[in-house]
Ligand SMILES: Nc1ncnc2c1ncn2[C@@H]1O[C@H](COP(=O)(O)OP(=O)(O)OP(=O)(O)O)[C@@H](O)[C@H]1O
Ligand code: SF4
């Protein structure tokens with residue numbers, strides 16, 4: 661029997677029931693996150709990254725959203741139907757989450773210290789004094805200078821980067837097994853972005869916190885992650901180690917994402933962007949969701965849905981070019997993409 665993962669999503673379907681019909685925002689997503697791992701979920705806007713992470717936390721707004729099938733196992737426990745009491749315990753205590761815009765999660769009416777101390781004391785039996793000391797230590801851990809003074813300040817007195825550090829401090833205050841970070845650096849300038857990524861890397865090393873990093877930016881994934889899951893229109897289209905995927909992407913969508921990364925060195929070329937836009941999940945082509953934008957598409961791609969094919973050790977790609985029925989998979993891809 662294979663070893664149990666810390667987190668396992670299996671064939672997860674989270675749909676929104678709207679006046680315009682049912683939107684399969686997460687459409688059969690499966691992946692694992694192991695102890696101490698940093699896994700990235702990457703894809704363009706609207707592909708289902710946030711709904712995937714909100715599903716794990718049971719924070720999908722219901723209605724209109726609902727997990728309709730599949731399971732999410734956390735340390736072997738299926739938490740899809742966990743009671744509100746159990747989920748409260750998991751959120752904060754066992755799985756921490758940081759959001760893109762920290763002001764939506766920090767209360768402007770309370771000092772940083774009040775909010776941190778409250779979060780710590782909600783989950784752990786510490787005196788106010790002990791929780792205050794712990795809060796100062798956490799602020800230092802996330803690189804906040806003058807932590808003893810900042811603790812008595814209000815969120816609006818801090819810069820965006822400082823607020824994001826406070827959010828990280830809050831989400832790891834109970835030493836969670838997993839930290840889910842949804843676009844934690846998108847609103848920040850590049851220098852601060854690099855510092856926040858460093859803090860997450862240190863947390864992972866020093867506390868062994870597994871991290872699920874959600875971003876539209878492959879550059880951020882390259883900086884921090886061990887493994888990457890590429891999503892498109894609610895589905896996983898490619899998975900593998902960051903090193904291999906960056907060096908040798910297998911799915912045409914991933915190839916496009918990599919081509920659109922700005923290059924620091926090299927000729928001053930116009931930045932590539934994948935033609936067209938991401939369809940709303942379920943509103944795209946009946947076959948491969950990427951077909952209308954794919955330069956390698958052929959007749960079958962518009963009629964049938966590709967499955968995830970194995971394209972190497974622990975590597976998958978949802979593309980007919982890797983289906984053996986189409987002939988030899990490697991040869992297929994090679995003749996299409998070149999070697
Ligand atoms: N409250 C909602 N009601 C209806 N549909 C929704 C709702 N929230 C999300 N969706 C649908 O789910 C899809 C996935 O949204 P999600 O927020 O997960 O995208 P994302 O990959 O996180 O994008 P971004 O990079 O912009 O954050 C969207 O295309 C949208 O149509
Ligand atoms: S299945 Fe077809 S359309 Fe889809 S990514 Fe592969 S080649 Fe492109």
Ligand SMILES: [Mg+2]
Nearest residue numbers: 709710711842
């Ligand atoms: Mg999002």
